[in-house]
Amino acid sequence: MNTAELSAIARSLVAKSRGILAADESTSTIKKRFDTIKLESTEENRRIYREMLFSAPGAQEYISGVIMYDETLRQKTKDGVPFPIYLAKNGIVPGIKVDTGAKPLAGFPGETITEGLDGLRERLVEYHQLGARFAKWRAVIDIGSGIPNLYAIEANAEGLARYATLCQEAGIVPIVEPEVLMDGAHSLERCEEVTNLVLDRVFARLFAARVSLEGMVLKPNMVVPGKKSPQKSTPEQVAEATLRTLKRQVPAAVPGIAFLSGGQSPVDATQHLSLMNAAGPLPWALTFSYGRALQENALSAWGGKPAGYSSGQQALFVRAKLNGLAAVGAYKRAMESSAA
Numbered sequence: 001m002n003t004a005e006l007s008a009i010a011r012s013l014v015a016k017s018r019g020i021l022a023a024d025e026s027t028s029t030i031k032k033r034f035d036t037i038k039l040e041s042t043e044e045n046r047r048i049y050r051e052m053l054f055s056a057p058g059a060q061e062y063i064s065g066v067i068m069y070d071e072t073l074r075q076k077t078k079d080g081v082p083f084p085i086y087l088a089k090n091g092i093v094p095g096i097k098v099d100t101g102a103k104p105l106a107g108f109p110g111e112t113i114t115e116g117l118d119g120l121r122e123r124l125v126e127y128h129q130l131g132a133r134f135a136k137w138r139a140v141i142d143i144g145s146g147i148p149n150l151y152a153i154e155a156n157a158e159g160l161a162r163y164a165t166l167c168q169e170a171g172i173v174p175i176v177e178p179e180v181l182m183d184g185a186h187s188l189e190r191c192e193e194v195t196n197l198v199l200d201r202v203f204a205r206l207f208a209a210r211v212s213l214e215g216m217v218l219k220p221n222m223v224v225p226g227k228k229s230p231q232k233s234t235p236e237q238v239a240e241a242t243l244r245t246l247k248r249q250v251p252a253a254v255p256g257i258a259f260l261s262g263g264q265s266p267v268d269a270t271q272h273l274s275l276m277n278a279a280g281p282l283p284w285a286l287t288f289s290y291g292r293a294l295q296e297n298a299l300s301a302w303g304g305k306p307a308g309y310s311s312g313q314q315a316l317f318v319r320a321k322l323n324g325l326a327a328v329g330a331y332k333r334a335m336e337s338s339a340a
């Protein structure tokens with residue numbers, strides 16, 4: 001695969017008014033989501049839920065790509081069409097999560113290292129054959145007392161760089177996701193400081209590993225105070241701090257940045273994205289790659305019941321549309337009541 005083809009896929013993932021649906025929850029994470037609607041996490045229930053999302057009428061206009069988990073990439077619609085084929089036919093790029101999770105980092109209590117490099121080259125060849133054209137690898141950085149240490153940041157940056165080159169070798173666009181968690185009690189300023197350091201180290205290793213920046217997408221956190229922080233930030237402060245950080249750290253050669261939602265409410269995640277785009281022009285496309293912020297309402301509207309199927313699809317459509325507007329800076333909070 002040449003870099004021009006990788007770059008065309010990367011640009012299509014961040015095309016105007018479109019963003020990514022992260023539906024790559026591992027089997028243990030989706031079980032936690034299903035527990036909230038008291039639904040058993042069987043392979044068939046997971047298949048039904050994913051088909052509901054992927055076939056939501058109208059949502060395709062705003063969704064450029066879907067990230068799947070290994071099991072989902074191999075599943076089919078009720079009519080027997082493999083999900084990656086079904087999505088591609090509807091103009092949506094199929095994607096696959098390829099890391100095997102964040103594991104405790106030896107020697108550094110409280111810190112993690114994302115694993116999954118062993119055998120990755122062979123897995124990527126198979127994923128490409130199954131139709132995947134982009135991938136995701138999530139590194140996790142927690143903020144707490146005495147953490148993160150530079151070693152943990154650098155080890156995770158190295159993992160991201162090695163993953164990204166293997167993807168590009170296989171003709172797959174890497175989504176590079178270094179997530180600074182919002183779980184702690186830290187301030188917005190501390191989140192900004194850590195996010196700057198993490199992105200600085202990540203781009204240093206991507207460059208050293210000869211990753212083609214034109215053929216990747218960055219998936220960062222927004223700069224927000226920790227959930228347990230007494231500090232409350234305004235949407236404008238979040239947008240300003242996040243943009244300041246990205247402008248300092250992300251080369252203009254990167255075609256696009258697609259945020260994770262990270263535990264923000266669906267409305268906050270949409271509003272923050274819109275404010276940033278309204279502050280343009282920006283050197284890269286800025287869009288969404290949300291999991292919870294796109295799925296939360298759809299999951300509860302569905303409720304695991306056939307009777308809720310079309311309400312679930314409608315709920316996904318509404319959030320996809322509002323985020324599509326946010327990706328061009330045209331979303332207003334007042335649209336929430338009239339959107340449904």
Ligand code: 13P
Nearest residue numbers: 022260261262290291292
């Ligand atoms: P959230 O938007 O729920 O954070 O999920 C996005 C994702 O893919 C995390 O890896």
